[in-house]
Amino acid sequence: MTSAIAIFIQYLPTLLKLGAVVPEVMEYLQKMQATLSQSKEWDQATEDAFNKEIADLTSNPPEWWKPETK
Amino acid sequence: MVSACFVMGMSPFILTVCTQGTTSATYSENHDPIVVNAEKTLRGSKDTFDIFLRLEHENAADAAKVSPKIHEFAEYLRQNAPGWLTRANTLKNAYKHNRSADNTNALSGALATISEAADQAKDYVNQIQK
Numbered sequence: 001m002t003s004a005i006a007i008f009i010q011y012l013p014t015l016l017k018l019g020a021v022v023p024e025v026m027e028y029l030q031k032m033q034a035t036l037s038q039s040k041e042w043d044q045a046t047e048d049a050f051n052k053e054i055a056d057l058t059s060n061p062p063e064w065w066k067p068e069t070k
Numbered sequence: 071m072v073s074a075c076f077v078m079g080m081s082p083f084i085l086t087v088c089t090q091g092t093t094s095a096t097y098s099e100n101h102d103p104i105v106v107n108a109e110k111t112l113r114g115s116k117d118t119f120d121i122f123l124r125l126e127h128e129n130a131a132d133a134a135k136v137s138p139k140i141h142e143f144a145e146y147l148r149q150n151a152p153g154w155l156t157r158a159n160t161l162k163n164a165y166k167h168n169r170s171a172d173n174t175n176a177l178s179g180a181l182a183t184i185s186e187a188a189d190q191a192k193d194y195v196n197q198i199q200k
Binding site: 031032035039041042051053062068 | 100101102105106109110112113114116117118120121123124125126127128145148149151152155156159166
């Protein structure tokens with residue numbers, strides 16, 4: 001885990017400097033940074049939000065999550 | 071250019087989960103490393119699926135030129151990943167209520183499935199971006 005964080009920290013400034021990160025990937029990296037730094041279990045609000053997020057993938061998915069056929 | 075963004079994998083998460091075994095009474099109430107790492111794997115994998123599917127959707131023509139397997143895998147994820155994530159999170163909560171060896175193993179298996187898929191998704195993102 002520590003090495004993964006180190007790699008992340010190592011690459012992020014370079015990518016930012018180069019302007020090489022598309023917005024979607026930048027958002028992804030920020031989420032991963034938060035994920036990697038998690039040190040305790042989710043509270044109930046986080047658990048509920050994740051459950052809703054997953055349920056929405058089926059009931060109300062964004063375009064890129066919709067299968068071609070069902 | 072995106073390749074360097076994906077050098078970190080979910081594998082350390084699942085590895086930690088697998089090596090934690092059935093430890094008991096050594097964690098505080100909300101700091102069980104098996105639960106924390108399960109949640110990291112769930113969160114990280116869902117976000118990885120999301121970025122892969124979005125890039126594949128927005129760059130379908132380029133992805134098809136690289137390999138038709140990329141779209142096949144994207145469709146496979148679209149149809150299965152919500153179920154995998156739901157199942158893994160349900161098993162995580164079952165483990166929280168009963169930290170038995172069976173529940174630990176079931177959780178590890180579910181996390182291995184989504185972690186492997188997340189690694190494949192990251193590999194395909196790299197291929198799309200080349």
